[in-house]
Amino acid sequence: MLELYDTTLRDGNQGEGVSFSVEDKLLIIKALDRLGIHYIEGGYPGSNPKDMEFFKGAKSLQLQQAVVVPFGSTRHPRYQPGEDPNLLALLDTGARTVTIFGKSWELHATDVLRVTAQENIELIESSVRFLVENGREVIYDAEHFFDGYDDQPDYALQTLKAAAQAGARCVVLCDTNGGRLPLEIQEGVRAVIAEIGLPVGIHTHNDAGMGVANAILAVQAGAAHVQGTFNGYGERCGNANLASIIPTLKLKLGIDCISGEGLNQLTETSRLISELANLPHDERQPYVGSSAFAHKGGMHIDAVRKNSRTFEHIDPELVGNEQRILISDQAGKSAILKKIERRYPNYDKNSPEVIALFDRLKEAENEGYQYEAADASFELLTRTLLDGYQPFFDLLGFRVIIEKVKDHGIRSEATIKVMAPDGEVEHTAADGDGPVNALDSALRKALERFYPSLQEVHLTDYKVRVLDTQAGTGAKVRVLIEASDGREYWGTVGVSENIIQASWEALTDSLEYKLYKDSRET
Ligand SMILES: CC(=O)SCCNC(=O)CCNC(=O)[C@H](O)C(C)(C)COP(=O)(O)OP(=O)(O)OC[C@H]1O[C@@H](n2cnc3c(N)ncnc32)[C@H](O)[C@@H]1OP(=O)(O)O
Ligand SMILES: CC(C)C(=O)C(=O)O
Incomplete structure (x- = not known):
């Protein structure tokens, strides 16, 4: 059985912008254990009190299978082993398995x-x-093994033999500088396996963009233990990404390193780790990014509708991900059909409704709308064109005042008049941090009496993009809003030469979508 060794919490923590708290580490360990990782390197107790503290907490973790391992170095030349603070810190953790690194390169x-x-x-x-x-x-861990082997193969092997003779259970060959190429890795691994009667592991970095490839080639050359970090976190360009290595081993090479149920949790685990690292999840990541199975080209969408294998190298569900269809000016009628097929199963490419929606989409995208990140606006557009959807409220008018008085702050106020479907008119006013915030507050004030569930909605993102920069301050802008009610997220879009109008469109779509969604659920 191939051993999976995760070092997100130690080597990943050496990545720029990554710093896990003790609580984060404990949550990540539980998730990695559920996934089926065999060894989890929890930290470097000889390095700092936080990592020492962590190992105290780790003792009481009830794990299904993972072994939590502390990391450290060989003794400092100034100390005998029994006096070396770093070796003593490793023993102090009480862990039964420990990892230490030593030098393989004479340099x-x-x-x-x-x-x-x-x-x-x-x-x-x-x-x-x-x-x-x-x-x-x-x-x-044989630090810089491949650089050392390239420089003086006999010496590099001698360092491994020293570890083996002293009783190491496994030697891990490291491409510490991350600059080695796959065939060099393969050759090094084969040479060590021929010389050392111990399981051999691999630990690679991504400085030449080869981290994952190098780890995979090492396994194909006979490595029985593979180290990496989730999302490829790590120093400089990062470590080999376990979220790519694991499915590649299991699904492409048929190596049974993780259960099918574990593999199903891959995307969720990778996202959880991004969340706890407080870093945006890299959506272009293989297997676990939201773009990994997102299709945009009209011809590609046409093909995946016919057979998803045509443009998907694996079934996304195997890794807990999903297929996504992106609606844009590059979509064809198949893209539209794919989006609406559950609700309108009888339409085909020649249905007048589909053609009308297709024409409107191309027109709107040409005007500057972008539906790729605005699924909710696209859904409302579809319902309006195909079903004559009637909105839950009708704007009769709004006014926004922005007032600046010398030596005082800037003030924004909005008044708004809306009509509910029963004909009742509500006229409200609200202050805000800025004009859009004032409009948002006034609109909610007007509507919440009729639709209390709008209180659940909050805006999670607001983006403005200038579409024709050469028009200066008269340029058209696109506003994209992301909103959530705590259960679901949705995106809406507005376009205008006037930023307030563009924001208004995106804002009203976002509240309208919540009401539409609630009405569908009841
Ligand atoms: C490739 C890797 O990722 S290996 C892990 C690298 N990770 C880290 O460095 C993070 C944790 N490190 C730390 O917190 C600190 O460096 C500490 C606490 C370990 C040491 O701090 P300091 O004693 O102040 O030393 P400093 O960081 O300045 O220098 C590193 C020391 O480690 C020594 N060292 C480096 N590798 C090894 C090794 N394999 N075995 C023994 N000593 C080593 C260096 O020679 C140097 O000692 P010196 O100053 O006597 O020459
Ligand atoms: C010492 C080892 C494990 C390491 O982090 C590296 O070589 O990159």
């Missing part, structure tokens, strides 16, 4: 540790032996 021994090549071998041997004699299972 690092002489220029960084400032010891001789032979002294470096002794550091490795004595550190591993000390941990083994203290009852620990040791995973030995």
